[in-house]
Amino acid sequence: MTIEDRGTSRASRVRPPLAREVVEAVAVEHGVCIRPVVLKRVDLESGKVEIIDAPCGATLESRCPSCAKRAKQLRVAQCREGWHLDHEPVTERADPDEYQRWLMEKRADAQAWREQAAKAGQDTADFDALIVELEEELAKTGVRGAVLPGSATVAKRKRSTRRRQDAPDLPRRKVENRTVGRTFTAPDGKVYRPSLFLTLTCDSYGKVKADGTPVDPAGYDYRRAARDAIHFPKLIDRFVQNLRRVAGYDVQYFATVEPQRRLAPHVHMAVRGTLPRAEVKAVAAATYHQVWWPPCDRVVFDGEHLPVWGGDEVGYLDPATGEVLPTWDQALDALDQDEHAEPLHVVRFGPQADIKGILSGTPDADRALRYLAKYLTKSLSDCHEPDNDDQRAHLARLVEALRYEPCSPTCANWLRYGVQPKNARAGLRPGHCKGKAHKAEHLGYAGRRVLVSRKWSGKTLREHAHDRRAWVLEQLGLSATGDDQATPEPRRFSWLPVAPGDPAVPPITHRLLRAVADRSRWRTAVQRAQARADGQPTQDLSATADLREVA
Template sequence: MTNGADRTLPRLVRDTMPLVLDVAIEIAKSNGVCIRPIEVRRQDVLTGKIEPFDLPCGTTQEAKCPPCAKRNQQLRKAQCREGWHLDHEPTADPAAATDEQRWLVEFRADVQAKRDQAEEDVEDWDAAIVAIDAEINVAGMRGNLLGRRQIAKRTRSTRRRQDAPDLPKRTRRPTTLGRAFTSPQGQVYRPSMFVTLTLPSYGKIRQGVPADPSSYDYRRAARDALHFSKLVDRFVQNLRRVAGYDVQYFASVEPQKRLAPHLHMAIRGTLPRAEMKQIAAATYHQVWWPPADEVKYDRENLPVWSDEDGYLDPATGEILPTWDQALDDLEEPQHVVRFGEQADVQGVLAGSPAANKALGYLTKYLTKSLGDPLDHDDEGDQARRDHVTRMVDALRYEPCSPTCPNWLRYGVQPKDAKRGMTPGHCRGKAHRPEHLGYAGRRVLVSRKWSNKTLREHKQDRRAWALELLGLDDPAANDRHRYIWCPVSGSDPTRTTRAEQLLRGIARRQQFRASLLALEARATGEPPPTLSAMKGEVAA
């Protein structure tokens, strides 16, 4: 929208003027304010006052919101640094039950007893039990009263493959700490490890693209990427068997230039390098899925749906094998995933330059998506764009899970098949170009790493800021005091995005001014002026 003064300017001048919203977004970025805030309203049940609040979007991708991505990256850095070189055993004792949690369980027992004695209105009692169970599940307790359902599992032989070397094994010790070494001067060192593992070669690579695309094994590359997360799980299992203690780790998955995922892992404790490479060489994951090499149904000849029997052959009307039937007929795995020969193992000491460098490697690309290299292709880099296209095409029809519609292309009904499934149109995460076949988590953290969840690390940062400013957190003292209500996008009273950004910028500048005032008070210097703060923000 333009004002009267703008209308008097030539059209060419007006077209080159910056947009107000774009300027607000840039200022928000420079101040560390979320550029995609989520508006909610907070009502104080004691006073009845209603206040608008802007919650950060919380994305981890820099392309969507740089301030939130940077904030999450810093949290991951703190989490990695805090747990890497622990010299004491982390405690993981569960917290004591609150009065509300105890009352819910006791009330549940009383209702169950009355239900067992009831001779009528049993359905009403069952509905009440379901409602109480729902409240128990959100009351901050792990698990549930009903336990896990006993589901019959398909078992396979656990004998190691003949083409995989055997692994050494140590007596397991109940600890998460590695060996400690004492120097002649009496100083105690507790080294850790930084490990990098990659997938094998699929063909000769030159500057990130295949030297000969016709001989490059795109099918194997796609399948390895799809099952890479399972291979990492196997590596951790083997590592704990060999190490003899409860190994704790912090790992991140990143894309290589050739578009294959690879792993950076920080490990507490140390093992010989030769032994670590032996573990990587002996680690594999067998994919016990039906064969997916021979195409039986193409686009013009797809199976047809029957409400009674599922998918049928379009020519003969025969019922396609179900997922369980296809698994019953398997005699060998569809695919075996292994690491490549390159395994980099480094010893790291706490506080050393090598530790800081490794920490940077672990968190460097957490704000990028696996497909970010696709967005930075040069205009003349046709070979790389073609490599990306071939990789995406190889992933399009590769089954990503038992429920993937692509199984119809190979003559098998997907697990839990339903009407409307079409090969090549799976909505699974692995098929999206920005994920390049890897559908697992980007950050892998063991439970006893820092003895804190990411949410607890956030609470620590919040508590530090409130304590520094000398403020109380009323929400922590009485969590029932406020009622939070989301604001619908169709709400006519919804705050515009520009106003949200301005509100966030103002609050961030007030917070920064308070911190600078505290620092000035501690050093005995006069508090900074508004112009000085603007200069600090610009810097």
């Protein structure tokens, strides 16, 4: 058999793609969401009913590459806009928009209906769920705070604020009311306003090879690695607090968290303004977070010998003696009363701290932006996919260490160590907690992947998205106000979910193809508008009138 025959034989064994796979590939190429949420929009004035495909909004490429790419681009724009500001961002409270006022009116109606039902002795569960849904939607629009305060406040446990003896003290300066950094004037009179790019890592748990696997797996401290990953978000918060106290101004930051090749989390942070590198390193070395939780180093219940549920009034019982296990609050009370108690865990940064000065508009700034967003569309476990058996075994050992490590006060794993979790309920089983930290794709880190300070750019992520939309409308010669208003009046429409199998909904392939055609028409219209603005010859922009949803 010739080489050509072998190649032909091999190609004949490759199955051709399915039609839907081809449609999805074309949709991704044109930036169309491949997992759209189907909604029914009812025009309350005309009675017209339309089927609308809303983007799923996924941030992971494995779920929807198009939505993940848009989310990544939006984060890059947010980082770029706030990093090198030379003026204080506007942080005044904005006036409520039409949609927010409309939601609040619905919230008022729901509250009135609930009160009427309560007076009549009726079940108020449905109204409570509606109120929660409206509160969540208000929060998504940027409204901060709840409409009504909580019915009861839980007193916080007070811990000593005295610094640990093994942590150096830090200078504390009076914090100025500013967020922009200092300027520096060169001998030639040119003024510079540098900022910082930081990379902070976890401590070492044992020597590792170039591929991130431990040299001695038996001596590698997987328990400490698991606990550091779980509590890493708190360590970042402490670092920012300490940095602001030392810097003497309200330091603003944009940070992303990703794993190293050894699977430990580390943080990249864009910081507005600059500080001496020695001070930043001192802050990182002096930053720690103490976890004051009950002890969980000795296994009390395991295998089939697990606590049993005794009812809502009792909680969990020892299966051998029938004794009630201490509740979460009782375990913390015992910890408070012990004068010699030590924190369960102390998480710190490792000795390596990479600190670079960055100037706006330089190649270094562009590289840092790409580095910050490099893995935003991937889950933590996909950032460094295992290439060999050693890496796969290393990942399996870390996941096993995370399986029984308590991830929060409500974690079911506390039963393994003889303590009832906070807000205990029936059906809890150690090793089966549904928290994100225990899942392999999160590698123990359950916090947000992107951390942005409130005064970074003076805008919410939603407002940055509106800016992108406004730019497209401007390119097309459309206005967001006036007769050709691009944003419809929210009171005019009612949005309803669509039941599965609704005959009014076309097949997904049909909807994707229609979306691809719309995107192609929109992109062509934008290109023509830009060519027209540059004075280049262009064809008639007849498609512009159909582009109100382009952004």
